[in-house]
Amino acid sequence: MSEVDALVCLQKVSRVYGRGEAAAVALDEASLVIGRRSWVAIVGPSGHGKSTLLHLMGGLDRSTSGEIHLDGEELSRLSARRLAAVRARKIGFVFQFFNLLPHLTALENVQTALWFGGYASVQARRKGLDLLDQVGLADRADRLPGQLSGGQQQRVAIARALANDPDLLLLDEPTGNLDSVAEADVLDRLGTLHRQGRTLVMVTHSSAVASRAERIVGVRDGRIDSDATAEQTLLQC
Template sequence: MPAVLVVVASVAADALIDIRDVTKTYGHGETAVHALQGVSLRVDAGEYVAVMGSSGSGKSTLMNILGCLDVPSRGEYWLDGSNVARLSEDQQALVRGRKIGFIFQSFNLIPRTTALANVELPLTYAHLRRAERRRRANRALELVGLADRTGHRPNQLSGGQQQRVAIARALATGPRILLADEPTGNLDAHSTDEVLGMFDGLHDDGRTIIVITHEHDVAARARRLVQVADGRIVSDEVTR
């Protein structure tokens, strides 16, 4: 495995994410849906990218592929120097756990489980020892300002608080990329500001953030805007 990484690193230069001519087709024959039709995208470490598009534009498919939740039908996806499509199911799980932190629209916390246990979960899958897990999870919750809510269950937290727990969970493993899918879609204006403010702070700390959204004011906070329509990238510009 380390040997492969060395070889690959020389090929993929220093881009963190390198998508090359990726196609994704669901179904077969006449009912086939071409969600992505040849998308290429490079994201360097430390970038803050917003991917915008209307519903059905293929931005969710792009997000799934970026997050190793799905594999492209054709094309290559190089993440941090390794070709994701070539990895086994378990290796993909490992990549998800180590390199990517997910933030979902519907928070996706495990129900009936405390905030602390939720944040500990990815650390558990990364085989960390109990004490280390607890320490890191507590620090992540502190970072999102929920140090006093560690014992609360998701249904005892507001939407904004739940999303902050989710951000803490995404940060806990120290991932290379933070992948947020409509992170403010279920939040009120105040919580939206809180979450976006948090993203700004993370970007200032040098994190790579990719936000998928259809809201302009969310996209406006990013430094680079990628627009997707009909399964193709229609514009890619540095905004700030």
């Protein structure tokens, strides 16, 4: 059994929407530790808390109870400004529907994240082109999203997520809108990022997609109900 440095630690985290009889429990005392440089797939039926878990992990939502630690910081104790700064510096988000700005080119979509990260225009262009080259799209830098295939749009979204060199990539159904060829290509790109040392946490409905990860965590009824790892590890918060 080997010890692995924890990047994310959830301790009895719950998320309840509404109050009284209208209350809906999206996540129920979930505890989970994500090791640095790991690739974790979160699987389970629709509406059972997978995306809620991911959003809480990334500071996009606040927990009702419990603690969420990201790289040693407890997210619930942070001000809105500090939380936004942590997200911008440490986390990259990739979503099913790409969330690209349709009136901006591929390069400009990546540059928007770089500008928010404090890069000057010349630096942002240089790094934006480098990031697009990393996902195989340097020759599509001047194309609008509508001129790109679904797989290419997702690769632009991945390049944008990497803009500020985050430790953690959170991916919510990153292949859910792609055909099998584009899915395989995106998964290969993610595999490369993982081998380069990125920590990936990916929500998916697909067992085939989940099998590309080194660890599969099952979520049902808002609870962690299974946790399969390729190698047994000791994860400490």
